[in-house]
Amino acid sequence: MYYTKDTVLFLNGKFIKAVDAHTDLYSQSLHYGFGAFEGIRAYQTQNGVKLFKAYEHFERLKNSCAAVGIPLEYDSHELTQISYQLLEKNNLTDAYIRPLAYCGPNMYLTTPKDVYLMICSWKWGKYHGDNLLKLCVSSYQRPNPASIKVEAKISGHYVNGILATSEAKVRGYDEALLLDMNGNVAAAPAANFFMEKDGVLYTPPLGHIFPSITRQVVLNICRELDIPVVERHINPHELEAADSAFLCGTAVEIAGIESIDAHTFSKSWKESIGAVVQEAYKCQVLEKSFSYVII
Template sequence: MYYTKDTILFLNGKFIKAVDAHTDLYSQTLHYGFGAFEGIRAYQSLNGVKIFKAFEHFERLRKSCALVGIPFQYETEELVQIAYQLLERNNLSDSYIRPLVYCGPNMTLTQPQDVFLMMCAWEWDKYHGDKLLKLCVSSYQRPNPNSLKMEAKVTGHYVNSILATSEAKVRGYDEALMLDMNGNVAEAPGANFFLEKNGVLYTPPVGHILPGITRQTVLNICRELDIPVKERNISPEELESADSAFLCGTAAEIAGIESIDAKPFRKEWYESLGATVQEAYKCQVLEKSFSYVII
């Protein structure tokens, strides 16, 4: 589903066919999860194909590498150019872009000497589709921020996410909602969390979460539309009295939540602040005005 015999990707300075791409089985990334990546979306906007928040995503990729000590030499502007060339070579418009910084052979637990870049793209719908989601509070917590760099989008961190999502699916839910080490709401395995109560949106503060680029976009939209929004700790008990909630992330975009632990929210989704944010976000990625969006 991600590539065909004609798909082109970027690998170590060259555009080649995906079927011809190979990697070293002794890669430190493969064995220890020591690598960095991004998830980026491109849209067929009113002004042509545009990569949404391209600069911010590639800046974060570079920052992730720096935070964990992976030497990475590409400049942000160069990465943006490669991404647009990749879309053009594959004749893609609405698509998902995945850059991956991975390390060469190294069986020791030390910083790598050889570091490589792969970038690919494919057509990919919203991660959760358009349905309202049924979440459960996960038995898996987000890691202690003193154990790793929470603000780095590093490959190995996502073992925690896979465990939480897999557990939720086995239990019959669409997705998990994870708590932090202090028992407060943190985030979903691959998306940030917003809760609505009494006309105000709340979202967990940075520290125990990946501070998502889509999360920041939502905060900006709220300020532009005069939607009250606060960053603070959210206890699990507050979920029961909330009016609505949603997830946000590059892959998921804005995904409304129907219930948590089989307890539905009080508001209908179309009446919620999240639905307003969802419409404004859609307009922004398509480079359309959302001045008509009124709360």
């Protein structure tokens, strides 16, 4: 699914075949999840193949590493160019790019000395497909921000998301919606959450949620289209009275939600603010004007 015998990836300064890539089984990242990664989308735009917000993603990768003490010495402009070369070598246009900073062998719970970088890519459609999603409120919570660096995209953090998503699917839902330690709506395992009520979008504030680049793009779109947005805590009881809702993230893009805990929203997706944002987001990543998008 992710690579063939001809797939090329970037590993520690060199482009090599994916089938020839190896890692140390004593890696601190493998044993303890102590690594950092990113997800970046490439699109076939009207101006050629373009990485969406590549510099911002690589800057966040560096910040994630710095936040937990992983020494990663790379320039974001350099990493962006490497990613374009990787797409070309694999003959990819619409694709997903995964940079991963991982650590060398170390069985101690100490800052690593040896850090490596891998960047791979593959053709990947929408994370949740095109159907509206059925969510459930998870029994798992987002981690306490006093226990981890919630602003860092660290590999081990995603065990929480795997547990929540797996639980949701066992219960017959597409995805989970996690609450924070105070019982407020936080986010999906790999996406941020927006809710519509009476012509206004509401989204949880930063603090307990991951500060998604896509979330900021959505906020910018709303500002440009004069869509009112309020960042505040959302009590899960408010979800039943909401008009519509959606998820956003690099992999997810903009994904409409049909229901939460089997409660279907009153407004159809096509009539929702989320559908307007979805169209504007599509135009932006494809480098098209979305001036025709009217509220």
